[in-house]
Amino acid sequence: MSGSGGETRRSGFKAGLPGELRAWAATDGAKWLFVFKTILAVLLSMWISMRLELDRPGTAMITVIIVMQQQTGLVLGKSLYRIGGTLAGTLASLVLVGLFAQQRFLFLAGLALWVLICTTGAVLLRNFRSYGSVLAGYTAAMIGLPVIDQPQTFFSTASTRISEIVVGILCAGVVNDVMFPQRFSDSIARRLRGRYAEFGAFMRGIFRGDVSPEEYERTHLKFVADAINLEALRSSAILEDAEVRARDLGLRQANSAYMSLSTTLHSLHQLLGRLLQGGGPASQALKSLQGLISGILPAETGAPRTPEEARQELRRIAAFRATLAKRAAALDASCAGVADRQARLDLDTALELLRRFIRELNASVAIYAALLEGRTTPDRRAVGAIRFSLRTDTLVAVLTGARAAVAILLVSAFWIASAWPSGVSALIYATIMSALCGTTPNPARSSRHMAIGSAIGLAAAFICTFFVVPTLDDSFTLLSAAITPFLLALLCIEHFFPAYALIGAGAAAFFLYMFSPSNVAQPSVLPFLNDGLASLAGVGVTTLIFCTVVPTGSAWLKRRTVRQVRHQVVVAAREPLDGLLHRFESGTRDTLRTLAATQHVSGAHDRHVLASLFASLELGRALINLRRNAAAVALAAPVERSLEGALDAVVDLIGQPSHGRHGAALTAVTASLSLVMQEEGQGLPVHQRTALRRMVTSLHLIRVALLDDETVLALTTTSPVPHHYQGLPHAA
Amino acid sequence: MPREIALFDLLVPSLFLAFVASAAAQVLVDRLLGWSGVYRHIWHPPLFRLSIFVCIFGVIGLLMLR
Incomplete structure (x- = not known):
């Protein structure tokens, strides 16, 4: 009896040996x-x-x-x-x-x-x-x-x-x-694969709801470090490895797409969390939206290893996208009874973010597939446009x-x-x-x-x-x-x-x-x-x-970092739009370089730095999208003026936070939100309506962020505040 | 050929100059081979590259010190 058991164990050992050896050789x-x-x-x-x-x-x-x-x-x-x-x-x-x-x-x-x-x-x-x-x-x-x-x-x-x-x-x-x-190219490929698998697992965890806030912070910090490291590897490999040089554009695109995707994921997660917490009339629809998302997430099998597998993944996403419009309409219909304009806006914004998320997911998988095949996706943007900003x-x-x-x-x-x-x-x-x-x-x-x-x-x-x-x-x-x-x-x-x-x-x-x-x-x-x-x-x-002498862990340095991260919102609101998205995403992550390199979140100060990162990414992305869509359509003069005013008010709030400025920013954003919504209501051609709808969702996102105590605290204070502090009073 | 050459009043071994020259030649050859795709048919490109360098340096050095 024991002999036969030993026999099977031995044959199992023999069969597993090559795999074990390979694993050992790789590590x-x-x-x-x-x-x-x-x-x-x-x-x-x-x-x-x-x-x-x-x-x-x-x-x-x-x-x-x-x-x-x-x-x-x-x-x-x-x-x-x-x-x-x-x-x-x-x-x-x-x-x-x-x-x-x-x-x-x-x-x-x-x-x-x-x-x-x-x-x-x-x-x-x-x-x-x-x-x-x-x-x-x-x-x-x-x-x-x-x-x-x-x-x-x-x-x-x-x-x-x-x-x-x-x-x-x-x-x-x-x-x-x-x-x-x-070979250098092998190690980059391995990193990309690992990142893909990790990101997939993270997304599944988030929408299943079993990621603790600490883990969420840690994982995001790791993604920040990954983005910085890939850029470092890419820029040093370019010197010598002919293969890496040929794939340079693809690597830049991959990093850029990855950063945008993780920001959108954060915004979506944050928005869903806020809206579900409120328990408003649309929360039922939002819950079913969450169920919808889990259908799109990558399977647990890990990253695709061959171009064929990657293409399969792309087909899966494409199939999901094809049915998305119908599902969204069904969701919309389920909320038709809800008269609350606010709730409808919440749902629209969440749907818009979901669309953006799927668009970006699709783009990153496409870039990944192209990298696996060894070709770069044809992109109108020149290499110079995707420059990691330091x-x-x-x-x-x-x-x-x-x-x-x-x-x-x-x-x-x-x-x-x-x-x-x-x-x-x-x-x-x-x-x-x-x-x-x-x-x-x-x-x-x-x-x-x-x-x-x-x-x-x-x-x-x-x-x-x-x-x-x-x-x-x-x-x-x-x-x-x-x-x-x-x-x-x-x-x-x-x-x-x-x-x-x-x-x-x-x-x-x-x-x-x-x-x-x-x-x-x-x-x-x-x-x-x-x-x-x-x-x-x-x-x-x-x-x-x-x-x-000036230890790096000092509170003073952390406060400086927070201020720098926060300044990125001003960058998003002010700098020329050309290539701004990537500049913003990479620059914001680069400010956290030191924290990302140590990968160690300890104490309230570090947590505050991360909170300001999240808040800046969310707000900055919304601002950039707003500006992009506003530039794409011809707006009536009063609408344009009020958008300008909203941007100015947000920049003022970031530059010199105060209760008054917070109120002013909220009022300005709310005012232009209703103006843009009025504009949207008029009979306009489809592409203009789409752009206006996106502007509405961006403005709504900004407004929701400004109403959120934690976000506002992260954006207006440079050091963590005790918990009993009530935050800025709601002005809306 | 003398064993040492005065370079800006600094005595350097003439083999050093041969080394630098062969490194430059090697870069050219490397570009050429990479461009023509020869490396795709070679088992161990770095070893091949090193051997080419040794050949170039050996030839120049032997010719110089003959």
Whole structure:
């Protein structure tokens, strides 16, 4: 009996083995492969640097660790910016050494200023450009500081450093590209598929009603992060991968459609929630509308994998659209008895939003299908029209730069005041860390992790240098064998424990920095410890400064973000209509970059930032639609004037919130709503009536949003208010 | 051909110039091959690309140092 049970289990095991292996290869297997590729590239760079008799093979090895990326495509981009950043940093240090070789105060002040400029630039720029800017900042310290006492050796040091870095870059690039390359386009396709499946599950959850508010916030934040990440990947892949370049337009369209769709989904969900809560006369019809929606949502089977499956999905949506008019009419008829004009308006608005939702769903599935087939949908809009708009807060950027400069100045002051022999090491490492961690979403946390990692790396380097290497013969093979276990352990921390990735990365880099195999004789314990501990002290000071000077979690910064998000409504109401929709959608999401990168909603402030995001998206979208439809038809002068007035009133409310302005905005919106409705009642050609109907629904949406306490609070306050606060009084 | 060349008064190995030149040549060849669709028939394009580069660099370097 038990034997037969074992038999079936074994055959099940055998049958499942290929699938399990494939799953392993796609997840953990890929990580192991990457770790081994990294180690191979590190050893290769060590060998080449030693053959070329460069001073510090360690620099080349660290470069490999920094430049290596899972996807093949990214290495080239990162390398190009790394070389550019290094050259810029070298030039800056040449200028500094040339000008102030005998004036250490001026030299250090100049260095701090340079790092300030570069770090500010790094916040203003994105992706690899930002990375290149960071590098330009700290390379100046790495090359300039050690030679400050012997300026005449500057050229030889600088040229060896650059050679080492280039060797590291080439090794990383070749190993990554030639050995089991992970194609970039595959990873983008996988992301798109994952996003499709996730979004489908989210939609089903929403309309089933089993998504808690916290989960709703979290998922939306994840969608924001997805949109930003896809844009980042796309913009860096464009440099190198021919296939991605060919599909560039499709990827832009996919991202744009995805953002519009998620906004519409939010508006629809919000509207249904508000109307059902009220329990008005139309609520029965709205409930059946909700049932209607669940018919359109994608099935649970996950994202389509082949173009054929995607086309099937499109056909399903098309079939639903064909019957939508009839179902809407039936719904309308069921409400015919309801005399309440307000309730009819609610229902019309919900139906209009549903139509928009289905239109956008259809568009995104179509783009997805086109991407699967490898062709781009013919679109009249040029690529330039779909440009992800970046919103960076210049003041925050300058403050980030200033914070790095403060760290450098503090360590320099201590160095000069105490005449600390190892002060140079401390200063170099403090500069590296303040530039590197200062630009991360959460500098305090990342520099703390870096500090812990550096301590671990120091211990590992100590053991390796003084207990392992002296027992070995003088051979490259044995040296490699000595380093490999250490690197393996540290890199595994980096790749298998994502929460501690920075600890692993910092440890691996610091290990190589301290270990620094060289062609010269054995190092001695004392200078090693002096250098190592001084560098640790440098990291420690940086961490302290990141925790104290303008911490990113501060309420002030959150308030600024809220104000920035809110300003997007003004953008929606004021900027020229051409390409505005995508600019608005991407810009609004981009303001939440920091929060999206940490993916961590904690406390009332974060929740308030998210609430303002939702409110701005909802209101802004309605404003843009209103303006678009108004531009499409010829309106009577009084109607146009009243629409202008409504827009002005909303902008005023956002600019300087007050009870009076809230009332004025509501009155203005209500007034133009009734004017447009009158206009709609006259016998007009069909397309004009459609545009007017859409304007009515947009105005109604704006009005409903302005009547909603939570939305108004999110739009008018910059920090969360206690719950007992009653909000602005209703003016309608 | 001398082993080192003065480039803006900076002595650089002449092989370095050969390296840069072959990188430039490789970019051209790469574009050409990509445009003509040769890569579609190749099992491992990155390896092929690297080999082409090694060939170009080897030829230039050997010719220079002959």
